[in-house]
Amino acid sequence: MTKEYYRNRVFQGDCVEVMQCLPSRSVDFVLTDPPYLVNYRPRSGHTVMNDNQSDWLTPSAAEMYRLLQSDGLCVSFYGWQAADLFIDAWRKAGFRIVGHLVFSKAYTASARFLSHRHECAYVLAKGSPALPEAPPADVIKWAYTGNRLHPTQKPVSVLSPLIEAFCPEGGVVLDPFCGSGSTLVAAQQCGRDYIGIELAKEHHKTSVDRLAA
Numbered sequence: 472m473t474k475e476y477y478r479n480r481v482f483q484g485d486c487v488e489v490m491q492c493l494p495s496r497s498v499d500f501v502l503t504d505p506p507y508l509v510n511y512r513p514r515s516g517h518t519v520m521n522d523n524q525s526d527w528l529t530p531s532a533a534e535m536y537r538l539l540q541s542d543g544l545c546v547s548f549y550g551w552q553a554a555d556l557f558i559d560a561w562r563k564a565g566f567r568i569v570g571h572l573v574f575s576k577a578y579t580a581s582a583r584f585l586s587h588r589h590e591c592a593y594v595l596a597k598g599s600p601a602l603p604e605a606p607p608a609d610v611i612k613w614a615y616t617g618n619r620l621h622p623t624q625k626p627v628s629v630l631s632p633l634i635e636a637f638c639p640e641g642g643v644v645l646d647p648f649c650g651s652g653s654t655l656v657a658a659q660q661c662g663r664d665y666i667g668i669e670l671a672k673e674h675h676k677t678s679v680d681r682l683a684a
Contacts, residue, residue: 478643481655481667481682483675486647487527489668490534498538498666499642500545502633502654504625505531507550525553529560531647536564538645542598544637546572548625551591561595570594574629576613589613590625594637603636616653624650630657638663652678 477497482489508525535545545566549557558568574590581587590613614626634657638644642663646654649667651674658665659682669675 477666478664479666481649481652481669481675481678483669483672485527485670486668487530487534490531490538490647493538493666495537496540497643498645499540499543500634500638500663501535501539501543501645501647502546502630502637502657503535503646503648504548504650504654505648507548508553508556525556528556529563532560532564532566535645535647536566536597539597542600543596544569544600545595545597546592546633546637547595548590548592557593561593566595566597568593569596569600571609572607572633573610574613575610576615578615600637605636607632607636625653627653627657627660630654631661634658634661634663649678650674652681656681 477493505528508528539545547557547561561568570593572592572594574592576588576590579586579588611629611632614628616624616626630653634644634654638658638661640662643666644654644658644663645666647668649655649669652667652669655665655667655678667678669678
């Protein structure tokens with residue numbers, strides 16, 4: 472594949488299989504929101520594919536690491552209930568944990584022992600990335616999307632500062648679990664190229680339509 476073939480495209484299919492077809496060290500930053508492994512069941516009744524199994528976790532981390540440029544960064548959301556599984560997969564791939572992000576919400580998403588009012592993500596390093604000129608804060612205010620396009624839709628506004636800080640101008644942002652395409656839209660708005668992968672056909676179409684608009 473040439474760079475022109477895979478840049479600024481959204482692929483539909485299994486992300487591990489798609490990533491295996493891409494050349495090593497071909498992306499500058501990975502920003503992704505994989506299934507949290509919590510068997511998510513919102514009130515809407517919509518579900519997240521592969522949220523009830525973890526067999527994809529280790530191979531997908533290995534492929535993200537392979538595709539990332541030397542001395543690059545990855546930001547991955549995760550489910551805190553399965554933090555040990557995510558951390559183990561990232562470390563097996565070769566990533567180092569270099570930061571942690573909390574996205575604070577002004578509302579309660581759900582409640583059990585605690586009222587859940589945040590999302591979280593780890594900052595992972597391959598090699599020795601340069602420090603950003605303007606490091607983003609490790610606590611970022613959330614913007615509610617209403618989950619209109621996806622059961623766990625992320626707001627573009629909280630993703631853009633991460634892309635601006637961690638991906639060079641003209642670089643390529645990879646999201647192998649792109650859902651409704653928020654990461655890809657943020658990359659586009661920030662003047663970066665993107666590669667998206669989505670398993671569900673309906674969400675793949677949503678991503679393509681958003682980017683075309």
